[in-house]
Amino acid sequence: MVNDRNEVTGQAAASKRKDARRNQETLLNAAAAVFVTSGVNAPVRDIAAKAGVGLGTIYRHFPTRADLIIAVYRHQVDACAEAGPALLATSLSPHAALGQWINLFVDFLVTKHGLAAVLRSDNSDFEALHAYFLDRLVPVCTELLEAAAVAGEIRPDIDAYELMRGVGNLCIGADSDPRYDARHMVELLIAGLCRPHH
Amino acid sequence: MVNDRNEVTGQAAASKRKDARRNQETLLNAAAAVFVTSGVNAPVRDIAAKAGVGLGTIYRHFPTRADLIIAVYRHQVDACAEAGPALLATSLSPHAALGQWINLFVDFLVTKHGLAAVLRSDNSDFEALHAYFLDRLVPVCTELLEAAAVAGEIRPDIDAYELMRGVGNLCIGADSDPRYDARHMVELLIAGLCRPHH
């Protein structure tokens, strides 16, 4: 098996034409740059322009806007996923580890203008994005939750998927509104996880 | 003062032409119906069709989609606002009253497919909608929060605006995803409001 997986989201691509690979790289960079300055909702055309590339090129490399977003943020999501077990391995209590990990996740979402909103767009075009985040992050969250539950620090009936969605939702519009501090709300939510005291 | 306020969102309109008033009524009903079946994001054209009316007609009565939404839900928002003081006047503890009131708000949001998302759309077209909800509900929430804080039931540093936004955000996509129960997350958030126990 030669392993030149690429499909769309996989990174390594050994077998494509040279210009194709160069363009994909260019696009990823252009997209990242545009996302930073104009938010994740920047028009595809803007990205094409920034990359000096035609629309067709974008859509061959990334069949859909969401695929482009996934590709751009793949690394960071993966990094977040890997941080979970790492935190659990420290001397932190499981609940503290969970808190830290959620913080990482929130940082990530809040940093990318509009990403949280896009994640939750009921627009079916973004199912792929949604799915990727979930596939990667929910298992990690489950692990952390379980550890904290076993340690008796939190209620044992919390569902990771629900929690992730809740946190993700809380981050929507966190930039672009100085009166709303998503971190604060997330903090409250995490506090609410603790066993109700008698 | 003759009080035939109407502008756009006010209901009573004594001074318009008969057909105009009839059409406005028709539109409100058609919109409400379409919102129920197709969600708040139904295309304006669908509403026009349902009402048997041209696009121009909609836009004269409601300069923007958001204005139409406001008009349709005005009553319910007002009812929710009025429920706040009423709950506080019962024998419930302030924190319980707050919980009930938030429940009312959540019910309202979750019932209308996509309303919560629209409320938080960073699309500037919906500023009016956003503003109306806030103007009406934040003061009530503030009152409830203060009462609970004075009673020593919750942390005293909770901002009503932030809380409303948080709750609103948690309700996004609550329908259309059986795995996500917004009420559950809101419950956790409200639990997180309680003074941290030593």
Add this chain to the structure above:
DNA sequence: AACGATACGGAACACGGTTCCGCTTTTGCA
């Protein structure tokens, strides 16, 4: 050098909100 496969650019299409304007209905006044 030539040729087939691969990739490219961007015009064209679908769709949703919004604007514009010529036509119709209502109203107020003579």
Add this chain to the structure above:
DNA sequence: TGCAAAAGCGGAACCGTGTTCCGTATCGTT
């Protein structure tokens, strides 16, 4: 009652977006 101005109406047209399609250009192999 008759009629002109005012108020409304319908819907074609416009704009911004995502996505598709296809003729053309480029690559890499023979």
